[in-house]
Structures are given as structure tokens and as C-alpha cells.
Amino acid sequence: MDTNVIIGIVAVVAIAVLLIAWGVWNDRTRKAALKRAEDEAKARADARIAAEKEAERKAQAAVAESAKAAESSSGGSDETPSGAARHLPPEGKEEAEAAQVAVAEPAPKPAETPETAVSRIQRLRAKLANSSNPFGKALFSILTKDNLSESDWEDVEDTLLLADVGAEASEQLVDELRKDARIAGKADAAEVRASLKEKLLDLVGRDVDRRLNADKDGANKPSVIIMVGVNGTGKTTTAGKLARLFVAEGKQVVMGAADTFRAAAADQLETWGAKVNVPVVRSDKDGADPASVAFEASAKAKEANADVLIIDTAGRLQNKANLMDELGKIRRVTEKNLPVDEVLLVLDATTGQNGMTQAKVFAEAIGITGVVLSKLDGSAKGGIVISVQKELGVPVKLVGLGEGPDDLAPFDPEGFVDGILA
Ligand SMILES: Nc1nc2c(ncn2[C@@H]2O[C@H](COP(=O)(O)OP(=O)(O)OP(=O)(O)O)[C@@H](O)[C@H]2O)c(=O)[nH]1
């Protein structure tokens, strides 16, 4: 073969190798930058949560201090202690597995008026708008630049990925934005905002029915809700806040503490029960079969002809098959008494894409009917609303906005999109 031809081939191969190496290096650098930005956003969110907790702790200490002062000046409180446990008689074969199951009846309290749904939605909007970097706002500032370059479009996609919108939805949104004449054609800011809002609303799903099944016409009575999720996502807190919402609607609620791993878990639910004036069915024995508690709770809710039964379960890692089976058992045993209307998966919004893996396994193992996105107050990554719905085909029904009793709002797509664009 001609030497020139050989030199030519060698040169082409060398150039190809160089191009591939440059591509790999470029990709790695971009991924590393993305990861760094993600870590920084997480650190900012953590710092904000810590600051909020500290502020809340101080506020609570101040309230306790003034309550103490008021008590000593009035010579003591006339409040009755929260209700004593009443043991139920044995029932069915589940009772054989359970230790003692008891109902903690809260002392009657004057009815409080919880915050209205409209006001909660406004608070959602404000909290999102004040979060460190609402991703809608970041998108808006890129899209209103003159002459968007390829690297601007890459920034748009990175912003979406960082906010946990998910790869597929991010790509779809970027494609649609690129095709939009109002954005590509150097339109004014108001038009860019209107177009972005519309597209985000389409992704979030503006017409999805997000009502809890218990709130629909013809709901079962009692309507049973089971709370599931990995450890510490906010199941128990959400159960308490949710009970308060139902009580505010004039519904009679019973809660079941089917988290029997730790006595403290049932105590925590009981504290919520006392706070919102709802009886809690619990076991007195640590490590009792959670399905037995669910059985007793459903029997009690049925007997009392309650409107809603909320069953709290223990946090569990999605990769522990026996624990996932236990959820199935809790459901089956409850269904001996009452049909289960709703299984709410509580996802911590600050865990981002890790939450997606959990969500898929829970959805397969027990079948979920709705998602509660907790701790949205501490996350700049609201995009998970979009990815979780897209991947699971299940709507986000509620969002958690903090640790207080009124910090749970029905998920409102318009308020959400306005919040992240503010
Ligand atoms: N900032 C914020 N904190 C929340 C929210 N929901 C729950 N928390 C806090 O998250 C922590 C865990 O909440 P729990 O309700 O105990 O979580 P859980 O899922 O029941 O936990 P396990 O039963 O241990 O799996 C508590 O400190 C709650 O106050 C929320 O929406 N926002």
C-alpha cells in the first residue's frame, strides 16, 4: 500500500481518537459541574431547614414560657390530661397475634379553626417563591436573553435536571421551548413568561383529579387511607395534619398506629391525635404485629361509623422484601373489615431522584393512589412533582410545607407554577 495512504489512514484514526477523548472529557467536566451545583443546592436547603427549625424551636420556647407564666398567675390550668387507654375485647384471629390494642381517646377540646385551603395554597406559592433558587425563575432569566446560544439551551436543560424534573420531561420541555416562536423570536419578557408558565402547567398536569378518594362523592364510609414510605419522610406528621384537615371538614376520624417498631412511633401519633382531637388505636406492646393493629383500627372505625380511618405505618426501605410484604399484609388484613380507598406514598422532596427509586418499588409492591410530597418548604427542587407523576402515573395530591399542624396543602398546579416562576 502507498505510504501516503497509510499516513492518511493513521492521521484519520488519530483525529477520531482525539475527538472521542475530547468528547468524553467534556462530558465528564459537565457532569462534575452539575454534581457540584447539586451538592451546593442541597447544602443550602439543609442550612435553611436548620435555621427554620431553630426559629421554630425558639418560638415554641417563648410560647411555653408565656404559658407557664400565665399558669402560675392563674393558679393552674383546668385542662384535663389527654385520655386514658381503653382496652378492646379480643376479636378475630388477628387478635391472637397482637398484644394489647388500645384506643387512646383524646380529652375533648374546643374546636379550633384550621387555616383554609386557599390560604395554605397562597403560603405554598410564597414559600416556593422564597426558596433559594426556584427553578422557574432561573429558566425565565435564561430564556429572556437575546439570541439564545446552544450553551444557553444546555443551561436550560441543566437547570431542569438540577431541579429533579427528570431527564425525559426536561428534554421534552426544552424541545417545546425551542419550537416556541415567542421564545425563539426574541419576544418580550411577558410573552416568554406566559409561554413558560403554560408549558410548565402542561407538564405538571392542570386538569388532573387530585382529590383524596375520601373527599369524592360516594366515598366508602369509613374511607381507609394507609400512609407508606421510607424512614423519616413525614408519614406520621402528615397523618396528623391530614386528620386535622378532615376534622375541619366536620368528619369523624380514627387513626391507627401500625408502626409498632418503636413505642415512640405510636406515642408520636397519639400526640397528634390529642392535638387534633382524634382517637388513636395502638398496641401497648413493642414489636406487635402491625397488621393486628390495622385490623383493630379498622374494626373500631367501622364500629364507630367514622368517616375516615388513617393508618400510619413504619418507615421501610424499599429493598427489604419482608418489610414490603408486611405492607401487603397490613392491607389484606384491613380489608377483612373495610375496603382500602387510598394508599398515600409520602416522599421527601429534598431527596430528589433517590425518591423516585423508592416510589417505583412502593408503587409496585402495594399500589399507590396518591403522593404526598413532604418538606417542599426545604427544597429548591420542586421538579420532582413532574418526574414522580410522569414515572408513576399517580398524582401528587398534597404537599408538606413545614412541621406545623397547618403545614399541609392540597397540591395546586397553578399556585405551584406561579411560585417557582415568581
Ligand atoms: N420542614 C418540614 N419538615 C417536615 C415536614 N413533614 C415532616 N417533617 C419533619 O420530618 C421529620 C420526620 O417526620 P415523621 O412524620 O416522624 O416521619 P415518618 O415518615 O413518620 O418517620 P418514620 O416513622 O421514622 O419512618 C420530623 O421532624 C417532622 O417534623 C414538612 O413538610 N416540612
Ligand SMILES: [Mg+2]
Ligand atoms: Mg412515623
